[in-house]
Amino acid sequence: MPGFRRAAVVVLACIAPLAACKRQPERGADPIEKVTHERGLVSVAELPPCLDRPEPGPGWTSADVGPFSLRLPRGYRKVQVQGIDSFMGEYRAPGRALHFDYGPYSSTLQEWRSAGAGFRSCRMEIGGHLAKIVTARSEKEGYLAGVTWRELENGDEAGALHLTMIATTADVAGQREALAVFRSVRFKKMEWPSP
Structure with missing residues (x-):
């Protein structure tokens, strides 16, 4: 009987963090669930990225990007990129790159479903707007x-x-850091940035 109790405690410990989840089916053709969660979890490897809620760390700097701002860890440097029909930017650090595309043709991230292993997707509100977050390995x-x-x-x-x-x-760790950067995005009054 003690072995059964120990197994029950382990199962409850694994399920307890998910009990606070509220799941709602998405509207439209995309069958991905909207997931909100009140607590952060340790691992992002096997769970939807919305369940893991890393925060920007101490010493992170703010970057004003025009229509929005975000926070970045130390070591990221802005790289000059030129968009054709959209406002684009890129930040790089050793072993890490962050690219953004703000315009009418930016990716929906649907192509990631076949990009590699570990595909996870969910939706949550960030900066006052509903966002779709995707993680994968390639x-x-x-x-x-x-x-x-x-x-x-x-x-x-x-x-x-x-x-x-x-x-x-x-x-x-870099993937988790990127999730914290995403969660730091704050939108300003939307205006198309000048070239």
Whole structure:
């Protein structure tokens, strides 16, 4: 009987963090569940990225990117990139890269379903807007983390404007760090940035 009690305690300990989850089916054709959770979990490897809620660490700096701001760990440097039909930017640190695309044609991250192993997806509110967060692993690019906000504002004749961020890292710690960067995004009054 003591062995049964020990097994029951282990099962309850594993299920307890998920008890605070509220799941709602998404609207539209995307069958991904919306997941909100009140507590952070230790591992991002096997759970939807919304269940793990890392926060920016001490010493992180703020970056004003125009229509939004975000916080980055020390060591990230801005890299100049040029978009054709959208506002793009990139930040790099050793073993890590963060790219963003703000415009009418930014990725929905649907292509990640076949990109590699460990695909996880969920939705949560970040910066006052619903965001889709995706994590995966790829033999070529390592650990991936992405977030996209759809229809943030109406653009010109091209249609609504969206923001997508993609992070590539060498390890799961970098993937978790990217999730904290995503959660730090705050939107300003939406204006198309000047070139």
